[in-house]
Amino acid sequence: MSRKSLERKISRRKFLGTTAASGAALTALGTGLSRVSFADGHTIKIGFLAPLTGPVAAWGKPGLDGCLIWADWVNAKGGVNIGGQSYNIEFVGYDNEYDAAKARTGATKLIKEDGVKFIMMLGGDTWPGVQKIAEREGMLFSTLLPSDLSPDSTTLLAPCEVHPIYNVTGVEWLAENKPDLKTAVMCAQDDSLGKPSVATYLAAFEAAGIEMQDEPLFFDPATTDFAPVMTKLLAGNPDILCLDTCYADYVHPLCEQAFQQGYKGQIISCTADFYQKIIEKTSAEFMEGFIFQFPDFDDPALNSEGVNFVNPNEFYAEYAKRYGASEWSAVSWEYASIMDLWADAASQAGSAEPAAVLEAMKADGTGKHAFGTADWWGTELFGIDNALVGNWPVVVIEGGKATIKDFRSIPAWWDKHKDLMIKHMTALGQMWNQRG
Amino acid sequence: MDLLWQTAVNATYAASYMALIAVGLVMIFGVMGVINFAHGELYMLGAYCVVFLYAQENFPFLLAVAAGLVFVGLVGIVMERTMFRPLRDNPLGGLIASIGFLLILQTLVVFGFGRRMGHVPPSTQGKTEIFGAILTHQRLFVIVAAILLLAALWAFLKRSKFGRALRACAQDAEAASLQGISLNQTARMAMFIGAGLAGVAGALTAPLVSPTPYIGHSIIVTAFIIIIVGGVGSLEGAVIAAVLYAFVHTFVTTFFDGVIANIVGLALMLAVLIVRPTGLFGARERA
Numbered sequence: 001m002s003r004k005s006l007e008r009k010i011s012r013r014k015f016l017g018t019t020a021a022s023g024a025a026l027t028a029l030g031t032g033l034s035r036v037s038f039a040d041g042h043t044i045k046i047g048f049l050a051p052l053t054g055p056v057a058a059w060g061k062p063g064l065d066g067c068l069i070w071a072d073w074v075n076a077k078g079g080v081n082i083g084g085q086s087y088n089i090e091f092v093g094y095d096n097e098y099d100a101a102k103a104r105t106g107a108t109k110l111i112k113e114d115g116v117k118f119i120m121m122l123g124g125d126t127w128p129g130v131q132k133i134a135e136r137e138g139m140l141f142s143t144l145l146p147s148d149l150s151p152d153s154t155t156l157l158a159p160c161e162v163h164p165i166y167n168v169t170g171v172e173w174l175a176e177n178k179p180d181l182k183t184a185v186m187c188a189q190d191d192s193l194g195k196p197s198v199a200t201y202l203a204a205f206e207a208a209g210i211e212m213q214d215e216p217l218f219f220d221p222a223t224t225d226f227a228p229v230m231t232k233l234l235a236g237n238p239d240i241l242c243l244d245t246c247y248a249d250y251v252h253p254l255c256e257q258a259f260q261q262g263y264k265g266q267i268i269s270c271t272a273d274f275y276q277k278i279i280e281k282t283s284a285e286f287m288e289g290f291i292f293q294f295p296d297f298d299d300p301a302l303n304s305e306g307v308n309f310v311n312p313n314e315f316y317a318e319y320a321k322r323y324g325a326s327e328w329s330a331v332s333w334e335y336a337s338i339m340d341l342w343a344d345a346a347s348q349a350g351s352a353e354p355a356a357v358l359e360a361m362k363a364d365g366t367g368k369h370a371f372g373t374a375d376w377w378g379t380e381l382f383g384i385d386n387a388l389v390g391n392w393p394v395v396v397i398e399g400g401k402a403t404i405k406d407f408r409s410i411p412a413w414w415d416k417h418k419d420l421m422i423k424h425m426t427a428l429g430q431m432w433n434q435r436g
Numbered sequence: 437m438d439l440l441w442q443t444a445v446n447a448t449y450a451a452s453y454m455a456l457i458a459v460g461l462v463m464i465f466g467v468m469g470v471i472n473f474a475h476g477e478l479y480m481l482g483a484y485c486v487v488f489l490y491a492q493e494n495f496p497f498l499l500a501v502a503a504g505l506v507f508v509g510l511v512g513i514v515m516e517r518t519m520f521r522p523l524r525d526n527p528l529g530g531l532i533a534s535i536g537f538l539l540i541l542q543t544l545v546v547f548g549f550g551r552r553m554g555h556v557p558p559s560t561q562g563k564t565e566i567f568g569a570i571l572t573h574q575r576l577f578v579i580v581a582a583i584l585l586l587a588a589l590w591a592f593l594k595r596s597k598f599g600r601a602l603r604a605c606a607q608d609a610e611a612a613s614l615q616g617i618s619l620n621q622t623a624r625m626a627m628f629i630g631a632g633l634a635g636v637a638g639a640l641t642a643p644l645v646s647p648t649p650y651i652g653h654s655i656i657v658t659a660f661i662i663i664i665v666g667g668v669g670s671l672e673g674a675v676i677a678a679v680l681y682a683f684v685h686t687f688v689t690t691f692f693d694g695v696i697a698n699i700v701g702l703a704l705m706l707a708v709l710i711v712r713p714t715g716l717f718g719a720r721e722r723a
Binding site: 053054190223225227228252256 | 646651
């Protein structure tokens with residue numbers, strides 16, 4: 001076909017103009033809403049405002065699935081006793097697609113139309129869209145990402161996951177058990193989830209005496225081909241490959257690329273969601289020793305004294321039965337564990353009103369975190385003591401199965417190395433008073 | 437030196453699948469005058485053909501890829517018949533219809549396969565070493581297939597009766613029609629080929645990416661940059677721009693980082709638009 005033969009019908013100027021306009025329209029349109037709500041009745045409604053679609057859905061949808069199990073179990077036992085009255089719990093889901101504007105719409109809808117008493121979020125890039133509404137309405141919110149916390153948001157709690165601070169436990173364990181590994185490289189997606197995690201890993205590596213071979217490599221979240229990223233990371237033959245807090249959609253191809261490009265060293269990552277599928281794409285030998293932070297809940301170590309999550313092995317079995325074991329992700333249990341805290345606090349307060357539940361939850365400065373009693377903490381890092389911080393598990397893949405190797409204390413690490421953490425958080429602009 | 441070779445190998449792979457997608461997009465635009473915003477979703481659909489046939493139903497990988505090409509090509513024909521033909525005299529209408537269609541395709545895939553990434557095990561874990569660089573056979577498939585398909589397309593357009601009809605329609609549809617060439621038939625053919633190329637790119641790369649119903653978004657942005665750099669409507673330009681963009685993006689990613697690579701890719705497009713507004717191989721607009 002001749003070079004000019006195809007140029008007709010639409011002028012170049014019109015093509016460029018309409019393409020740009022349509023791109024903007026497409027972005028604004030989004031990809032639709034997904035909602036889950038359940039029958040009305042003598043109930044209290046809880047909002048679930050998280051990504052249920054898109055690349056971050058692995059940290060939203062499995063959490064809602066876990067909450068449905070939690071609600072079925074609690075409701076089957078008569079519900080939550082609040083002020084002498086039993087209430088069933090209903091979850092009202094809203095898919096924010098990890099978009100701040102959609103999160104704002106969802107929060108408004110959940111509060112004004114659905115009358116929810118508490119809203120659980122993943123947080124991160126979506127929290128800025130909701131922050132003003134939380135302040136105005138006094139609604140109690142939870143986030144999985146305590147980097148959302150600030151003194152301006154007194155009704156926002158991080159009662160379960162203390163991302164990314166717990167990542168220090170994995171590095172600390174690695175340094176103690178494999179002291180010969182001395183050099184590391186790291187990559188992360190360039191967003192509000194990746195950056196604080198990079199700062200945390202940098203602090204943890206420095207505390208452990210592990211040298212970074214290069215600056216952390218940030219990649220665009222729209223990346224689909226990870227070969228160049230991995231080629232750069234492996235160029236210096238590092239002892240440790242750190243995948244930071246990459247989304248599952250990135251961890252899988254990154255691991256596959258590391259495998260294909262012949263990497264034989266240690267991998268450490270915040271998550272390894274659906275790790276069985278990574279093993280299928282690589283090999284059990286390649287994934288042996290992979291360190292991350294999220295256990296399968298059929299792990300017998302979770303039955304030890306001090307773990308507060310109710311019936312973890314049974315929860316995992318029910319989850320696997322309903323959705324398949326391979327669908328288990330880092331967040332499958334987290335939102336359910338937050339509901340344990342909420343239900344206890346509402347019972348103590350004798351009220352489901354947000355202010356009363358918040359006061360009861362923080363009454364004595366401690367709380368029953370899933371992995372043990374923990375403290376409400378965070379002033380130095382987040383400007384407010386609204387993160388529940390205690391022990392966190394270190395998980396290693398052994399024989400193709402995630403295995404808890406240890407529970408490590410985050411506050412103990414903090415007491416020794418907090419200057420390093422603050423230094424790296426500040427350098428990346430991730431302290432609470434630096435965030436816009 | 438190994439790093440340079442490895443980066444060159446990575447870039448060659450990226451250029452291969454980008455060229456397939458961009459040439460398909462140019463084909464549709466050239467013959468039908470439609471800006472097909474659903475082109476990224478046709479790529480996604482090809483990937484899901486492999487998710488279904490190869491990963492779930494255990495058909496041979498190459499059979500699944502061939503099925504992806506044909507199935508997505510047929511989807512293209514449906515698009516032509518139901519959307520683009522009735523809106524033939526309204527190019528903006530075709531564009532808006534394609535945006536609607538992409539949302540329909542995404543939703544259908546979500547219904548069929550769920551929202552999360554599809555899992556496609558590699559069809560082979562074989563690899564070849566070239567000057568110290570590793571080229572996996574899975575990536576080699578993509579490179580070889582792209583060369584063969586683009587060569588076959590070139591031969592088809594230059595040597596066959598249908599190819600000449602396509603070129604004639606692209607040059608001047610009214611004159612072609614007066615010569616007895618069916619506009620409907622050529623549009624159908626262009627849509628089948630254009631969609632099929634996107635579909636086969638998706639199918640071939642499915643084991644190398646994490647297919648999700650939304651993967652088309654990032655693909656279409658890259659494809660538009662490439663065809664603008666190459667010259668809107670130029671097949672040769674699309675191929676050369678795909679190679680240029682892939683090499684620039686891959687080398688910058690490797691030696692700087694991915695975010696800078698995106699900025700450089702967009703800067704490349706802007707530079708071309710400033711220096712040569714019609715693109716590298718585009719012709720000037722006619723009065």
